[in-house]
Amino acid sequence: MTRSPGHIAVVGAGVFGASAAVELRRRGWAVTLVDPGPLPHAAASSTDVSKVIRMDYGSDLFYHRLGEAALEGWDRWNRDWPRELYHENGFLILSAKPMNPGDFAYESYQALIEGGHSPVRLTDIPATRTERWDLTGYADGYFNPRAGWAESGAVVEQLLGQGEALGVEVHAGAMRHLLFQGSRATGIMTTNDVRIDADIVLVAAGSWTPSLFPWMSDLIWSTGQPVIHFQVEDPAAYSGDHFPPWAADIANSGWYGFPALPDGRVKVANHGPGAPAHPDARGVVGPDHDERARAFLRAALPGLADKPIVYRRICMYCDSFDGDLLISGAPDREGLFVATGGSGHGFKFAPVMGDLIADVVEGAENRWASRFAWRTRTEVRTEEARFNGE
Numbered sequence: 001m002t003r004s005p006g007h008i009a010v011v012g013a014g015v016f017g018a019s020a021a022v023e024l025r026r027r028g029w030a031v032t033l034v035d036p037g038p039l040p041h042a043a044a045s046s047t048d049v050s051k052v053i054r055m056d057y058g059s060d061l062f063y064h065r066l067g068e069a070a071l072e073g074w075d076r077w078n079r080d081w082p083r084e085l086y087h088e089n090g091f092l093i094l095s096a097k098p099m100n101p102g103d104f105a106y107e108s109y110q111a112l113i114e115g116g117h118s119p120v121r122l123t124d125i126p127a128t129r130t131e132r133w134d135l136t137g138y139a140d141g142y143f144n145p146r147a148g149w150a151e152s153g154a155v156v157e158q159l160l161g162q163g164e165a166l167g168v169e170v171h172a173g174a175m176r177h178l179l180f181q182g183s184r185a186t187g188i189m190t191t192n193d194v195r196i197d198a199d200i201v202l203v204a205a206g207s208w209t210p211s212l213f214p215w216m217s218d219l220i221w222s223t224g225q226p227v228i229h230f231q232v233e234d235p236a237a238y239s240g241d242h243f244p245p246w247a248a249d250i251a252n253s254g255w256y257g258f259p260a261l262p263d264g265r266v267k268v269a270n271h272g273p274g275a276p277a278h279p280d281a282r283g284v285v286g287p288d289h290d291e292r293a294r295a296f297l298r299a300a301l302p303g304l305a306d307k308p309i310v311y312r313r314i315c316m317y318c319d320s321f322d323g324d325l326l327i328s329g330a331p332d333r334e335g336l337f338v339a340t341g342g343s344g345h346g347f348k349f350a351p352v353m354g355d356l357i358a359d360v361v362e363g364a365e366n367r368w369a370s371r372f373a374w375r376t377r378t379e380v381r382t383e384e385a386r387f388n389g390e
């Protein structure tokens with residue numbers, strides 16, 4: 001069934017909600033974007049200094065192609081927006097063992113070659129890009145020049161500005177519950193008892209979605225992931241050609257990081273299992289994690305290992321059981337859609353996300369939609385870059 005524009009309440013103004021609001025408004029929907037704010041919300045996962053933008057997805061060619069399509073979108077946004085928010089510094093992927101079929105690094109490298117891209121094998125990478133590294137623990141790897149990082153909080157701000165210019169109405173409030181007529185969702189009630197009626201409700205509340213909808217608990221859950229920023233005195237030595245975004249044997253260790261920001265902060269994080277947590281009670285990064293990070297850095301990036309840590313944050317993943325996004329109408333609840341399940345890798349798809357979500361809401365064809373449709377719980381897995389161990 002295809003659906004004509006009406007009034008939609010979009011709950012959550014992170015990258016999923018903001019990109020959907022912009023595209024739906026462009027298509028003629030009256031859009032009320034509901035978020036407690038102030039926007040971009042400081043606690044949102046999207047509100048951050050940086051996210052990796054890559055199409056390196058191991059053997060998963062679907063995400064490889066989706067990432068490739070998103071990269072074209074990042075180029076377009078760089079052209080169209082007042083300031084470039086995507087920085088194509090490339091992506092350095094190091095592998096502890098020689099790359100072999102079945103490995104994340106090998107399969108990603110192969111997909112790039114077969115897709116006509118030009119990754120550079122570790123032995124051929126210019127020394128400038130690896131000079132900060134102690135490569136003793138890395139036998140192999142590659143540099144992919146077609147990748148980089150985005151200023152994710154600024155991207156959401158830009159989208160929200162576009163939405164506002166197009167006439168998206170922002171409502172500062174938090175959804176408490178859905179309103180129903182029979183099994184049909186007809187709007188939401190906020191925690192301040194404001195009633196918002198709508199033809200369609202789209203819930204894109206990131207890691208808050210599982211607690212809003214406990215009936216989805218076997219499909220999605222939230223996990224807290226520690227992020228730390230080290231301070232360096234010489235940002236130029238830790239950025240550009242000297243220090244692209246990197247992943248250090250990521251599928252077996254989780255460690256990855258970013259170039260220095262202009263103020264000298266270097267973000268290091270771990271794409272690992274995390275710890276189950278509610279986003280409003282996510283806790284803090286403990287000293288044990290600082291020590292784990294420093295131990296990794298002592299071996300891999302010794303110049304960073306003893307730098308002061310100037311920022312710590314638990315950032316939330318909304319994990320889906322299979323690591324795939326969940327962008328779908330909800331069964332048995334007509335008029336309700338969800339767009340979530342970023343599972344720690346959703347931000348990069350921002351430039352294709354608005355179209356994708358709007359197509360799903362309107363029932364229009366979209367080449368990416370079927371993978372993200374509602375599904376019943378099967379085996380738990382993650383995208384291939386993610387470390388699943390302890």
Ligand SMILES: Cc1cc2nc3c(=O)[nH]c(=O)nc-3n(C[C@H](O)[C@H](O)[C@H](O)COP(=O)(O)OP(=O)(O)OC[C@H]3O[C@@H](n4cnc5c(N)ncnc54)[C@H](O)[C@@H]3O)c2cc1C
Nearest residue numbers: 012014015016045046052174175206315342345346347348
């Ligand atoms: C540490 C970390 C590193 C990551 N790194 C990367 C990366 O390198 N590359 C990448 O592609 N992805 C990455 N991700 C994943 C990416 O950040 C997420 O997939 C994406 O930002 C999720 O966006 P969202 O809109 O679903 O959620 P959010 O950005 O969290 O937004 C949810 C919004 O919903 C609002 N909300 C909550 N409850 C309510 C309510 N009741 N009513 C109304 N509004 C509500 C919140 O205020 C918030 O604004 C990372 C995530 C983390 C945590």
